[in-house]
Amino acid sequence: MSRRSAPAAIVIVLSLIGLIIVGRDTTPAAPAFFSSSGGTWMPSVGASGALTGSWFCPGVPATGEGGVGGSVVVSNRDEGQLIGRYLILTDDGAVADREFSVAAWSQTRIDVDATIPEPTAFASVVVEIEGGGGFVEQIAEHPAGNSVDACSDETSTTWYLADGFTVDGSINTLVLTNPFDEPVVARLRFATEERESQPGQFQGFTVLPRTVRTIPIAELGARDEPVIAVAVEATAGRLVVARAQHYLGGGRSGYDVSLAAPELRDQWWFADGERGGGISETYSIYNPTSDDVEVTVFFGGLPLDAGVEDLDPIVVGPRRVVVFDPYAERPVPGDAGGDAFTPVDEQENGEDTAQDEGDDAFVEFATQVGEIPLGRHATVFSTLAQPSIVVERVLTRPAGDGVATSVVLGAPPRPDGFVARTWHMGIGPTEPTEDALVVYNIDQSEATVTIEAVGPAGPSVVPSLENIPLAPGSILTIDLVDPDVLGQELIVTSTSRVFVERSLPRGNDLPGRSGSFLLPSEG
Structure with missing residues (x-):
């Protein structure tokens, strides 16, 4: 079993703590069967007893x-x-x-x-x-x-995706679900490296009651694009939005279906990130608002002597997407190539507004971070503005003779600043899997992590996974190889506040992993 952890830089940890503080063969459906949840967090496990x-x-x-x-x-x-x-x-x-x-x-x-x-x-x-x-x-x-x-425990009038990919014929599809008895009327906006667009045919389009509607992004004219951010806004009704992404080239490979973000946030946390040979790690930051937003990046779980420099804030212009690569040298905003933050004009009558040919300022990159050491790290994106951004991580790792790509939406704290100590996982590995869990301790205190497997008699501690030491502000990877945990619902509990991601085999005898967050307990 792997229980790897690294001490975090004290300055970074204290900064992060500050952020937290501050017509078919169908049975007729009963009317008004499904309720509309009004949650404001990420999918979470609440207390029993609700109606x-x-x-x-x-x-x-x-x-x-x-x-x-x-x-x-x-x-x-x-x-x-x-x-x-x-x-x-x-x-x-x-x-x-x-x-x-x-x-x-x-x-x-x-x-x-x-x-x-x-x-x-x-x-x-x-x-x-x-x-x-x-x-x-x-x-x-x-x-x-x-x-x-x-699955989401809420519906929403707004949904956002920061990343999408259509390079080399990769297929990016929006999946919109209306679970209610009334039609949903919505509008769609998307941003690429060159423009923001509000396609006329998707201004006031309808999702019929209790149906699923799919929208292939390439059909909107966004072909061979390395980044596509999307905003779906319902003007009548509420819905659920997801993205299905099939990577077919451009340095990426794999398949992913994941929920969009129902709200903008001022913080997005990632427990898993890794620097190593052949690994590509980028973050898409989407600002669908009408104002500039300054975004600060912190790296956690690093050795005290890592020497990672403080970054100047990344300025994300209105209705723009920024691709942040922690390892690539990028031009400083304002250098040759034009005004880095020229506003995109408001769109009318379904017309696109594109930058002049050769002007790549629509996607602006931050300066180099400094030398992030090899191995795993956590990443946090924060803005002091009102909730205004969505951040997704695209992590591509070597897998056999190729690569495997996984895209994960960051995890936000609850609006009151709460971060869970207990996280739930109903779907886990069915075969022994090393580094299946990645746990990030956001507190500057020693902690332990214990894993329980849920069986017919209830949760029981897995002896080999009890009281695993977790250093202050560190990252811990945990192997799930014990037969008692395979194919079981698991509960991960820490004595400190943590974020927990899972990294599961892709199945079909394919090498590589697919990532996602566990569900936090509401406390």
Whole structure:
């Protein structure tokens, strides 16, 4: 088992602590069945006893092709039986509406593509749990690699994605789900390296009740683009938005389905980052507001003598996306190439506004960070402005004879500054996996981490994973190789505040990993 950790630089840790402080064979659906959750955090595990708990899954491919499909896992984290209903939605509407139950301290898996009557591009699942005593995740299956993500415990009028990729024919698809009985009217904006666009056909477009609508980004004219940020804003109703990304070149390979961000934030945290041979690590920072935003970057989990220099704030112009590469030398803002932060004009009548040919100022890069040592590190993006940005990490690591790419949306603290000490994982590795968990201690205090496996009698401590030392402000990677943890729901608890990511095998005998955050406990 690997229990690797590195002491963090005291100055960086103290800074971070300061940030925290400051018509088919279908059963008719009952009317008004699914509630509209108004959460303001990331998907999280709450206390039992709520009247209902609704979960909205991003969507899985269901084309019927070999190796393509997906499932939803419902975990019952209580000693009583869990009772609920699920609804499967496609572009044709609701194609399944069924009741289910889950025994105490157990799980049930909904095989989406086996349940729907006919193949479809994407199918989304909405789960409602009586009493709210459970949580829901999904796994999207694809020959290019499987992808795990939490389902959302909220719907929203706004959704944002900071990264997208269409280089060398890579396929970037928006998946929009309307789980309610009324149509959603929405508008779409996207930003590339050269322009922001509001396509006329997507200003006031409709997502019909209880349906899934897909939008291939390349069809909007964004072909062969290395970065595409998207904002979806509902002018009537609420919905759920996700991105399906199939990497086919441009130095990337793999498949990912993940939720968009329902709100802008002033902080985004990442527990996993790595510098090493053949590894590419970039961060896409999207500012969809009408004002400049200054973004500060901190690196944690580093040795005290790492010598990483303080960065000048990254200025992200209005309605712009910045790609930040920690290791590449970039021009200083204001150097040759024109005004780095010339505003993008407001778009009208569905027209695009592009920079002059040769002017690459739309995506502005920060100056070099300094020498980040080899190995893992954590990264935090922060702004003192009102919540105004979305940040996603794209991490490409060597995998066999090729590479494997994973994109992860950062984790925000709760609006009151709360960061969890307990995190839940319903979908984990089914085979021994080294470095399966990455834990970042944000506190300047010694801590320990304990992992429990959930069985028929409830959670029980895994003896080989009990009281693992976690140094102040450090990163710990944990191997999940003990037979007691394989294929089980797991609970990760720390004596300090932590962020926890999982790094799972991509399946299909493919080398490489797919990353995602666990679900924090609401405390």
